[in-house]
Amino acid sequence: MSEQSETEQSLDEINKSLYSEGMTDGLPVIPPTDERVEEMLRGIDRPRDDVVARLGNNENALTVETLAANAVMAGCLPTYMPVLEAGVRALADPDSNSIQFSVSTGSWAYQWIVNGPVREKLDIESSSGAFGPSFHANQTIARALGMAYRNTAKIYPGEKDMGVMGNPAKFYMLAAENEEASPWEPYHVTHGYDADDSTISLAGPNSWVQWLPSENEGEHVLRGMIRNTPESMRASSGEDLNATITHVINPYNAEELEKEDLTKEEIKEYIVENSYRTTDEYAPARHSGDGIPPRQVKQYQDTDAVKVACIGGPGRVNAIFGTSIGGPVTKKIHFPDNFDELLEEYADDVERNWVPTEGFYE
Structure with a gap:
């Protein structure tokens, strides 16, 4: 976290410092001040010093507080914390093989699919352009998970991340499934969860x-x-x-x-x-001059x-x-007792008055 407030350091100085320390994804971030991290922690009911998971080949510990700091930098809302906590558990699952597709020369990406009621609650897009830009939850949740993994496992290009080309989708490939328009059982139900469970799935x-x-x-x-x-x-x-x-x-x-x-x-x-x-x-x-x-x-x-x-x-x-080359793995999302109140408090932050797409499938 930033020890100085933004009144003591300019936004440019904070971003320059975080970038030089390898703690960003190359884009500007929101400074993780104590106040912002404290607010982010309202979205999870685990103690701040709890270890959510151990990541990377050195099994470095990612605490709740550090996850919250990365969420702040990525631009997340406190209501996204339950999804982030489940996403980290997916990254830490040995079946995800996340360390391999984080460092391999093949430049693998993190692909996330979100299912269940949380999609609507957090406005995680599943329709037009769901894997593209524009949607706050889709972009910032994926970004926070990518930065949290990178910062915890200390994975830098040319050192541990040996992707030959790199992958522009590495930290931003997240969408919800369009369950309402789908004729089949949802993705998470196929993988053993109940329809009313909220889940996040990871592949690489x-x-x-x-x-x-x-x-x-x-x-x-x-x-x-x-x-x-x-x-x-x-x-x-x-x-x-x-x-x-x-x-x-x-x-x-x-x-x-x-x-x-x-x-x-x-x-x-x-x-x-x-x-x-x-x-x-x-x-x-060739055998006896005859082609096989x-x-x-x-x-x-x-x-x-x-x-x-x-x-x-x-x-x-x-x-x-x-x-x-890993997973997919699916993790259930758990919500704090105050989640409904927090959703109501942050309702204006996810509201958007864009051209609606309802009715296209009727």
């Missing part, structure tokens, strides 16, 4: 692509899910390391799949059964390696996130 893809089906029918959507998966994305599940691919389907195409009476599991089965690719990389040898014919290999090895979520607004563009 290194890239994503957007694609448009050739025709707007269920069969063409299914084929497009396979055809538009880059060859570099491979998916298989296992105890040692999950390599998963997440298909984010827009509500229109999800509805067209539902018209074919396709469940999520049936969609996954189709992808696995039809994801064979011809490759000559597996048959470079190319082999057929599965791009998706099993259904557990395929994840499906419904996110997005009007339009028929879908997205494929992969390959994730």
